[in-house]
Amino acid sequence: MLATLMYGAGDVRVEDVPDSVVEAPTDALVRVTASCICGSDLHPYHSMPADSGPARMGHEFIGIVEEVGDDVATLRSGDLVVAPFAYSDGTCRFCREGLHTSCEHGGFWDGLPKEGGQAELVRVPLADGTLVKLPVAADSALMPSLLTLSDVYGTGWHAAVSGGVAPGKSVTVIGDGAVGLLAVLSAKQLGAEQVVLMGRHPSRTDLGREFGATDVVAERGEEGIARVRELTGGHGTHVVLEAVGHRPAYDQAYGVVRPGGTISRVGVPQYDDAPVGFDSLFGGNITLTGGPAPTRAYVEQLLPAVLDGTVEPGKVFDRTIDLVDVPEGYRAMDERRALKVLVTP
Amino acid sequence: MLATLMYGAGDVRVEDVPDSVVEAPTDALVRVTASCICGSDLHPYHSMPADSGPARMGHEFIGIVEEVGDDVATLRSGDLVVAPFAYSDGTCRFCREGLHTSCEHGGFWDGLPKEGGQAELVRVPLADGTLVKLPVAADSALMPSLLTLSDVYGTGWHAAVSGGVAPGKSVTVIGDGAVGLLAVLSAKQLGAEQVVLMGRHPSRTDLGREFGATDVVAERGEEGIARVRELTGGHGTHVVLEAVGHRPAYDQAYGVVRPGGTISRVGVPQYDDAPVGFDSLFGGNITLTGGPAPTRAYVEQLLPAVLDGTVEPGKVFDRTIDLVDVPEGYRAMDERRALKVLVTP
Structure with missing residues (x-):
């Protein structure tokens, strides 16, 4: 099967690798119909060092169940x-x-050295708990929106829910990538x-x-902070x-948050230490x-509004x-020529 | 009047200074009957550098109103x-x-260079908003408990409320000073x-x-973290x-908190940067x-149970x-010979 491997910073290749197979009785083997970067x-x-790979890539996908292990109860081939x-x-x-x-038996795809969503096949552990059946056909026009349930829409939603967005609240979203934009959508849905x-x-x-979004601030750093404060009566959101x-x-986040307010992070921190003191x-x-x-x-909560087109x-x-x-997809996203790239087999 | 001044690390003196007076129409002048360290x-x-002082000390006090400014509406002399x-x-x-x-017009006592609670008189700004009348006499046996409403009980309560302590929750309290102990009391009151x-x-x-407290852990650092995890099924609180x-x-706090849990800080951080990353x-x-x-x-919320002795x-x-x-009081607390020192005029 074809799969995406990252050999180091800037070095992504699609190569022929051994087919994924069902290994445990709780596994499902899924043939990917849509994935993304x-x-x-x-x-x-x-940042990946050249000698630490190659790593399988991709953690967002939709696909058709091809085979299930003996203990899988809720899924069958063809789902x-x-x-x-x-x-x-x-x-x-x-x-x-x-x-x-934080599942006691779960994990992230990058913990599985032989699996990744930017591939033809994926072995999915704990299939009953992990996978959700979609009530549409694989060629549905809704596929791009459904695929966002893997990560970016759910992640934007998590940011907003964890941050306590509610009717009447003011919200700043930092970042205009897919997650930031879907955090905007989520904040709006939650009544901001x-x-x-x-x-x-x-x-x-x-x-x-x-x-x-009711306002857009293109400035960054101190200038961006000042602009958000201007838009919010001096207090932040x-x-x-x-x-x-x-x-x-x-740093921008604590610059624009209102006293008593909440910073909700969903961008994976590329730093360890940061200011948490009095100021x-x-x-x-x-x-x-x-x-x-x-x-x-x-x-399950987000699916209905996606299915009915709300x-x-x-x-x-x-x-x-x-x-x-896929290598060109990485380049396009890295060079900001593409916002988010959908991958079909 | 007598007041406490800190001249630098380890150097606290009680000296005669000019009497505090009403300066603004919203001030009250309070004669202190009980304060504390x-x-x-x-x-x-x-840590205070010797050349940065002297600083007036004390931010917790009970007293009798001696005089009020013209705009003070809810208090009168003798309260x-x-x-x-x-x-x-x-x-x-x-x-x-x-x-x-975070009051838009308020502040902390240490922002007022001529005032402090470890003194005979204090000028209290924004008296209507700041002071709360107590329905007891100045010699009431309840005075120590009422004085904790200034800071340590309210601070322990704030920790517990901000941390979301509720019935059924497990809680770790780090620190056996007055605030830590009253955080224990607050957590218990909130149903932990x-x-x-x-x-x-x-x-x-x-x-x-x-x-x-249902458990006490005397160990610190990695050993203390391991002990709390042992007491909580391996997950933390x-x-x-x-x-x-x-x-x-x-560091101890993020070592003992459960996935999805909350660390609520009320100890004034003596550091700026700290780990906030993935791990x-x-x-x-x-x-x-x-x-x-x-x-x-x-x-107002905490007062009834103090007044009725609950x-x-x-x-x-x-x-x-x-x-x-007072200088001996600082020494006693610093050397852990006293937990918390009450000061009378």
Whole structure:
């Protein structure tokens, strides 16, 4: 089968590898019908040492179940399924609380050295807990929007829910990538009154306005902070959704959050230490929250509005490529020629 | 009048200074009947440069109103009042939300160079918003417990409320100082099922048990973390209340918090940067919250149980001294010979 391997920073290849197979009785083997490249895939694309790979890539996919292990009860061959970016048993104490990313038996795709979504086949562990059946055909026009349930829509939603977005709240979203834009959409769905989108790519921020942003701030750093404060009566916003993961975004976040407010991070932090002292978080009773989104927890909740067309999160995809062209997909996203790239087999 | 001045680390003196007076029409002049020394006063006692002072000390006091400015409407001469550790107008948007420490016109006592609670007289700005009348006489036996409403009880309560302590939750309290012990009491009042107190002074942790701690862990660092995990099925507790303010306490906090849990800090951080990346906070969706407690917001709520004796937060005071002996009070607290020192004129 074909699969995507990253050999180091800037070095992505599609190669022929041994077919994935069912290994455990709780596995399902899924033939991928749609996958995509994530903004978070660009982090190793910038920094991965050449001698640490190759690594299988891709953690967002939809596909058709080809085979299931003996203990899989809820799925059968032929089912169309969406996979969240973490696998989980659905039954442990953390899954029952909706925190599937902390599942006692689960993990992330990058913990499975022979699997990845940017491929033809994927072995999915804990299939009953992980996969969700989709009530459409694999060629449905809804496919781009359904694919966002794997990660980017669920992640934007997690940011907004964790941040306590609610009717009447003001929100700043930092980052105009797919997650940032879907955090805008989520904040709007949750009733936010003002949604300030910080981003500087007009084609993206235009989509942000379509998703519900009331203001766009293109400036960054101190200038950007001053602009958001201007737009919010000098105080900043109740909630800040940080969808980037770099330190400057963190610093921007505590610069624009209102006293008593919340910074909700879903951009995977590319830093360890950051200011948490009196002048950044403590003095203003700022809450810092967020983490890897348990997107599995949100699929059933977000699915109806996707199916009936109330929301179209799939608008974040602005390019579709074949699996063999994935290296060009990475280049296009890295050079900001594409917002988010959908991959078909 | 006599007042306490800190000239530098380890150098506290009680000196004769000009009497405080009413300066603004919204001021009240209060003759102090009871004040105290705070664990947070020990931070400058350890680190204050000799050339930056002298600084007036004390931010917790009860006293009798001696004079009010022309615009003070709710208080009159002779009223017995308690002062929170921050003054606030009680009317701005933040006060109305219960975040009096972010009052648009308020501040902390250490921002007033000529005032402090460890003195005979204090000028209290924004008196209507700041002071709360107490329905007892100045010689009431309840005085130690009422004085904790200034800071330590309200601060422990703020930690627990901000951390989301609720029935069925497990809680770790880091620190067996007055705030930590009253965080234990608050967690118990809010229905916590398990309250693990991390502290290594038996006389203090005994009081912690009396206040509701179900377990005491004397070990610190990695050993302490392992012990708390042992006591909590390997997962840590839903909530961690950090009542110390030093970096090791922060590191301990993310070591003992459960995935999806909350660290609530009320110890004033003596550090700026700390780990917030994937391995500390982000990966487990840990929430970091807390800050200076808006104790003014909690006085009316906490007062009834103090007045009727349901709770006795004043048990944290284990020594009473005269104002002239305040330097010895600092030494006693610094050397852990006293938990918390009450000061009478």
